[in-house]
Amino acid sequence: MSQGLKRKEETVGKEMRGDEALAYVLKEIGTKKVFTTPALPDYILDRLKEYDMQVSFSPTPKGTVLMAYTFASRTNEAGVVLQIPGTPLLDAVNVIAQAFVDSVPLLLVSTVRSYRDNGRGRIGELRTIDDVMGILSPITKSRERVTSIEEITVGVEKTYKEVMSNRPRPGYVEVAEDLFKLKAYPLAGSEQRPEKKTPDKNTVLKAAELLGNSKKPLIVAGYGVLTSGAAQLLQELAELLDAPVVTTIKGKGSIPASHPLFAGEGLGLMGTRASSQLSTEADVILALGTSFPQLSTGGWSFQYKGLLIHNNVDGEDVGKSYLPQLPAVADTGLFLKELLNALRQKFKEKVNRGSADLLRKLRDEENIPQHEGLWPVDVFNVLRESGYSKIFLDITAPTIDAIRLPIEKPYTWVTSETLLERGVAVAGALEDGSEGTVGITDLTGVLRYMDMILASNGAMSTILVLDDENTSYLELTKSDLPSIGRTQVETKVDLKTKLGAIEVRDEKELRETFGNTSKGVKVVQVKLSHDYKSIVL
Numbered sequence: 202m203s204q205g206l207k208r209k210e211e212t213v214g215k216e217m218r219g220d221e222a223l224a225y226v227l228k229e230i231g232t233k234k235v236f237t238t239p240a241l242p243d244y245i246l247d248r249l250k251e252y253d254m255q256v257s258f259s260p261t262p263k264g265t266v267l268m269a270y271t272f273a274s275r276t277n278e279a280g281v282v283l284q285i286p287g288t289p290l291l292d293a294v295n296v297i298a299q300a301f302v303d304s305v306p307l308l309l310v311s312t313v314r315s316y317r318d319n320g321r322g323r324i325g326e327l328r329t330i331d332d333v334m335g336i337l338s339p340i341t342k343s344r345e346r347v348t349s350i351e352e353i354t355v356g357v358e359k360t361y362k363e364v365m366s367n368r369p370r371p372g373y374v375e376v377a378e379d380l381f382k383l384k385a386y387p388l389a390g391s392e393q394r395p396e397k398k399t400p401d402k403n404t405v406l407k408a409a410e411l412l413g414n415s416k417k418p419l420i421v422a423g424y425g426v427l428t429s430g431a432a433q434l435l436q437e438l439a440e441l442l443d444a445p446v447v448t449t450i451k452g453k454g455s456i457p458a459s460h461p462l463f464a465g466e467g468l469g470l471m472g473t474r475a476s477s478q479l480s481t482e483a484d485v486i487l488a489l490g491t492s493f494p495q496l497s498t499g500g501w502s503f504q505y506k507g508l509l510i511h512n513n514v515d516g517e518d519v520g521k522s523y524l525p526q527l528p529a530v531a532d533t534g535l536f537l538k539e540l541l542n543a544l545r546q547k548f549k550e551k552v553n554r555g556s557a558d559l560l561r562k563l564r565d566e567e568n569i570p571q572h573e574g575l576w577p578v579d580v581f582n583v584l585r586e587s588g589y590s591k592i593f594l595d596i597t598a599p600t601i602d603a604i605r606l607p608i609e610k611p612y613t614w615v616t617s618e619t620l621l622e623r624g625v626a627v628a629g630a631l632e633d634g635s636e637g638t639v640g641i642t643d644l645t646g647v648l649r650y651m652d653m654i655l656a657s658n659g660a661m662s663t664i665l666v667l668d669d670e671n672t673s674y675l676e677l678t679k680s681d682l683p684s685i686g687r688t689q690v691e692t693k694v695d696l697k698t699k700l701g702a703i704e705v706r707d708e709k710e711l712r713e714t715f716g717n718t719s720k721g722v723k724v725v726q727v728k729l730s731h732d733y734k735s736i737v738l
Contacts, residue, residue, distance in 0.1 A: 219350045219380035220245050222387040223310070224252040226354040227281060230361045232308075236269040237283045238262055245285065245381065257632065260652045266293035267628035267650075269307055270300050271593060274615040275633060277428065279306040279364050286325040287311035287333055287375060295622040297371050298340040302619045303451065304428055306369035308361055309341070312378045334375055342370035348377055350385035365395035367532065368515045369428055397429075398514055400531035400539050407527055408510050409543035411485050417507075417554075418444040419483035421468065423497075424451040425490015425514060429534035432611040435489065436460065438541055443554040444487075447476040449497035450596075450604050452490070453614045458607030461557035465564075466604055468493075469502030470682050471737065473605075475563035483507045488525075490533040492518035496596070496618045500681030512536050574730030575707060577602040577667055583708055584665070587715035590637035593629025596620060597643045598675045598685050599667035599729055602737050620675070624650055627664060631722065634660035644668045644694060647724070654700055660722045663715075666696065669729040685738055702726040 217225070227235065227249075234255045241256075249256055259265040262284055269280030284290045290311050300307050311333065314326050327333060334344055343363035345356040356374050364372040412418055420442075426435050432455045439446050439456065445464040446456045450471075456463050465473030468480060480486065484507040492513060495501065501522055511525035512533055519528045529536055569578055577599055585606065594603050594616040608614040615629050623646040630640030631653055640662065647654070647666045654664065670693055676686035696702035702724040705711045714725055 216384050216386055217350075218382060218384050219353060219376070220248045220382070222350055222353040222385075223357070223376065223381070224248040224254070225387070226357045227310075228252040228254065229354075230358060231278070232281050233278075234272060235281050235283050236265045236272070237285075238265055238289075240289075241283060241285055242381075245283070249283075258656075259628075260656050261292060262289040263293040263296060263624075264628065264650060264653045266290075266296045266300075266307065266309075267622075267624040268632045270296060270305055271615055271625060271629035271632050273300075273305050273307060273369075275591065275612045275629070277430065277612060279308045279361060279369075281308045282310065284309070284311045285378065287313060288325050288327055291333065291336060294336065294340070296624065297337065299617050299619050299621040300371050301340040301342070302621070303617050304369050304424060305371070306364045307371035308357075308364050309337075309371055309373045310357065310376065311373065312376050313346075314378055334373065337373050340371065341373045342368075343372040344375070345373070346375045347380070350380050350383060351388050353380065354387045362395050367396060367398050368425075397532040397535055398530065400529060400536040402539070404527065404529050404531075405536065405539045405543055408487070408529060408540055409547065411508060411510060411527065412442060412444075412487060412540075413544060413547045415442075415483075415485035415507075417479075417483050418442050418485045418487065419464075419479050419507075420444050420446045421449070421486060421488040421491060422446055422452045422455045423449045423489060423491025423513075425512075425533040426452060426455040426537075427490075427611050429490065429514070429532050431490075431534035431537050432456065434534060434537040434541060438537060438544070441541070441544060441548060441551050443552045443556045445475070445479050445556050445560060447472065447480070449491050449494070450618055451497070451616060453604070454608040454611045457609045459609060461560065464560055466497075467737075468498045469504065470499030471497060472499065472503070473563075475560055478563060480505050485510065488512065488523075489537065490514070493522040494618045495681060496620075496683065498522070500683070502682060569736065570734065572730065572734070574733070575711075575727060576730060576733040578736050579708055580665070580667060580711065580727055580729075581606055583711045583715065584639065587712065588637070589639045590635065591615075591629075591633055591639070593626045593633070593638070593640040595623040595626040595642040595646045596675075597623070597646065597667075598673040598735075599643045599669050599733070600641050601675070601683075602735055603641050604737060620677075627653055630662040630664050631657045631660050634662055636661040636718075638662035640664045642666060644671050644692060647696065647700075648694065651700060654722060654724065657722050661719070663719075663723045663725060666702070666724065666726045667729055668694075668696075668726050669731055669733065672731045673733075683738060685735055696724060696726045700724045704728065 626640035
């Protein structure tokens with residue numbers, strides 16, 4: 202008998218306290234790691250450890266949610282946050298909203314002070330019992346309030362299922378603190394698995410017919426390819442059709458950058474030379490798991506002449522930016538599986554259109570003007586030479602050129618296209634913590650989360666700070682296509698004194714810094730030229 206089944210037989214039907222019921226159900230849904238703050242009561246911490254869960258601490262609730270966000274993005278599992286008391290979770294509203302838009306699964310377990318006499322002015326209470334849930338309502342997929350021990354297991358399990366079903370997004374469970382020290386008999390979980398929206402068979406056959414008759418097909422791979430675990434299926438489809446693949450910015454890693462059919466990331470004015478040429482020449486475009494967001498499409502400057510097949514698990518995103526000739530609302534992994542089966546009936550062998558040869562010709566090096574001082578492109582060229590295993594990126598004016606970094610594996614590239622909140626770089630580098638992991642941010646990004654760096658313990662990663670003294674910013678008001686704005690106001694910060702950072706001013710110093718080993722987190726402050734140019738914008 203497995204350890205999990207043994208524990209379940211020993212627990213179901215057993216009287217237990219609320220804190221044990223919570224630990225039990227978190228374990229049952231597969232939780233291996235819980236993110237929280239040092240304010241977590243000791244008896245709950247002990248209960249989590251009793252159920253073999255790793256507990257990760259961050260100094261603030263905002264940092265905690267960011268750590269869970271990056272964990273979920275790099276593992277394709279739910280990031281579980283336990284915040285007691287519950288009201289400080291409001292500090293992380295921007296991060297939760299970003300996870301909601303970016304399809305990142307978070308299971309937020311929080312508390313109200315009491316379910317019996319709320320409103321008496323208890324420490325940490327808002328005006329009414331509904332306030333926190335009401336504030337989080339627009340940016341959470343599911344919300345549950347638990348007012349009895351019997352409901353803890355069911356409430357958490359139900360929310361987890363919603364969080365992981367179809368389009369992953371944050372879900373919120375609110376438990377009354379009174380329950381943690383009371384005893385009762387929790388209800389057994391229903392053991393329901395997350396749902397996946399199955400594709401319509403006629404739609405699959407129509408898509409197979411269009412692609413089968415196509416002379417110049419093109420595939421656009423979005424983040425949904427990764428969240429549905431369909432990277433291998435994507436590669437098989439591309440190789441069967443000999444179709445080039447362009448990824449969105451968040452979709453990087455869904456096909457290896459070294460693959461002969463990879464045509465780069467971004468569309469329209471944000472795209473590579475290959476993606477721009479191929480999209481205008483394609484007679485059929487298959488868009489998988491994308492909503493065609495503003496950044497990846499260069500302010501929706503993406504233009505095409507062929508037929509568009511648009512797959513997304515969320516029907517609201519199909520046709521919102523581009524009207525497809527064939528909408529396919531379904532889980533991207535299930536849709537790809539059925540589509541491959543249908544196409545293999547038509548093509549017994551892989552098609553050879555010469556796509557790999559064409560892409561080799563189109564992959565010319567960027568023409569970088571001669572310049573003095575360090576530009577972001579110089580930094581990322583050195584980073585390519587030095588090597589890395591994972592990248593966590595805050596997209597800002599100095600860092601946006603990092604989207605051209607080659608990514609070879611799924612879940613080794615984490616960023617956000619919403620630009621609602623910095624913090625992915627610092628939180629990701631610290632949460633993953635392994636040597637070879639690099640978090641890329643700007644001066645503002647590192648200053649906002651210095652507390653997390655100072656409190657880090659055991660991480661061996663690198664935080665790369667592109668510092669132009671905050672003289673540039675992403676201009677988002679002049680047009681739909683972002684541009685680099687400039688300001689004369691300078692922010693000078695000595696990160697060496699504050700964080701023990703290594704300051705570098707040229708490529709030689711940067712290479713030496715990357716080559717040196719460190720016993721802990723390595724913060725590298727790269728002093729950029731104020732008049733740098735971007736190769737992307």
